[in-house]
Amino acid sequence: MYDLESKSVTKRFGSFTAVDSVSFGVPSGSFFSILGPSGCGKTTLMRMIAGFENPSEGDILIKDRSVLNDAPNKRNVKMVFQHLALFPMMNVGENIAYGLRCRGDAKSSIGDKVKAVLDRVGLPGVEEKQVSQLSGGQKQRIAIARCMVLEPDVLLLDEPLGALDLKLREHMKIELKQLQHQFETTFLYITHDQSEALVMSDNVAVMNAGRFEQIGSPKELYDRPVSGFVAGFVGDANRWAGRIDRVSDGMARVQLEGGDVVVATSEGAGDGSSVEVFVRPEVIKIGAGPEGSTLSGKVDSLLFNGANSRVLVKTPSGKLVEVADPSGASTLAEGDEVQIHWDPKRALAFPGEAA
């Protein structure tokens, strides 16, 4: 059973199609993310679910019931806004009680519910505080509590971590995931940050130019992207443009720009078509491998970043290849001649936009 279902939803603004025939279903109690670059239509999609925009075509169902004719205040979908939109003229308790009062809950029960939800988000006893007295992470939790107190069918989150600093963002990712577990509510999360989507979600939809490119678990998206866009957008990847020489057994020989030849897994691209080859940095190892998945070059620079350290290798044709160096412990020095290789199955070729 889906808590939220979108059936070929399309939204056009004049001649511009912001959301183009998007269909998906979010299973009950799961964490679903829509990941895409800014301007891809993900916010428009969320606003349609919340009811602030009407789809040009298609249908939106919540708990198997179409909500297209319901006004925003009648839909049991609550939203955490990008800048949270906590009401500055109310204190924390009033902010949370607002929805309950709109719903017409008995006065006596409101206080208890506010107290209970504040306990659940780990901020007991802050009812009397002003919103401006809270830290960024606390505001975040209040914004979620304000929605969750109403027990929505679906909670929409519109890049709520965007305004936080990096350290707090990392922390809130884990916390959001825990909150979602705790409330057992369906979360629909919108972001342009692939790491947020990968870390928190059960399922991720990658959106580009109004369309869903792929829906899948974070691992599927990472290991088996279906398009060049997904491969490039989700996770880091080395990206080389080239042209297919010949395809055999699903493996393509690709003539890269600059002269190197590599072998890559390819589906659907025929001989002579221009492609882009994606190889993730952590797939590449130092040392020589079989022909077609080995490049030689010179160490251009060493980028230390703890577990995310990289070695940049410059090939004779001028390509800069990122190679993962997890421990940051390689004995290489700048200027060293090296060979690098990878498992050809993990080099993916997709039809290129332009080659």
Place this chain on the structure above:
Amino acid sequence: MRSDTGKLSLILLMTPFALWIVLLIILPQAGIGYVSLQEKVGPRQYEFGFKNYMDFLGEPIYWNTLLRTAWMSILVTILALLIGFPVAYYIAKIAKKQSRAGLFLLCLIPLWVSDLVRAFGWIVLLRETGIISGALQWLGIIGEPVELLYNDMTVIIGLVYTVVLFMIVPLVSTLDGMDDALLEAGYNLGGSRFTVFRRIIVPYAMPGIVSGCIITFMLTAGSYLTPILLGGKNSSWFTEQIYNQFITRYNWEAGATFGVLLLLFTSFVVWAGLRLTGQSLATTVAKE
């Protein structure tokens, strides 16, 4: 060296302001306060005392005029708020970004014409032989000319028209700062249009509402031209009394007393208004 230039620029900036406050506001008010406490005991003979204030209290027509002025000013303020709020909301929230400046400018156009000319504009419209009366006769709605001037309604309309702009400007600037997401959050959490208006828009706009109301009330209570021209002899506006005491009767002591009383009374009304709405002057000036 640096702090010296800082100090110098501070002094240069503050001097005109201080001069303005001291020379044009504090000194004259102190002078008027002083004059109001002079009792005339004989030709060019004065004693210190509160006789002028006692005279004011002893003459119902005086304090009735003051009360009437205050009530009508409050009414004008409320009407200006009721008319100004939708206009301000439209300019700040509904109108497209590009047309906002134009709409705002349209509001300012009446200010390009002097008060006096605008008041005469109303007279041209409303007098017995004026445009409206003529039009109504021509349409056959009324049989003979009607005099639309010289009644309270006309005075109030004229005053609202004069001051409504001063209500709109502060309202536009506060509403302009309101994030649309607040309204959407208000609806999203289940609020009806009315709830969102009452619990989100109005509280958010409160600083603008309060400052707009203070400005319009003070301007109305202190206005002279509009009530006199549109209300005629019946207007019984308190500023008219002040004018009469100073100019017609040459009774500066009584005029000064009235002036002090007008200031005290309007200040009291503003204070009471702030108390009633639970606002403080500080929050209207500096938001958050």
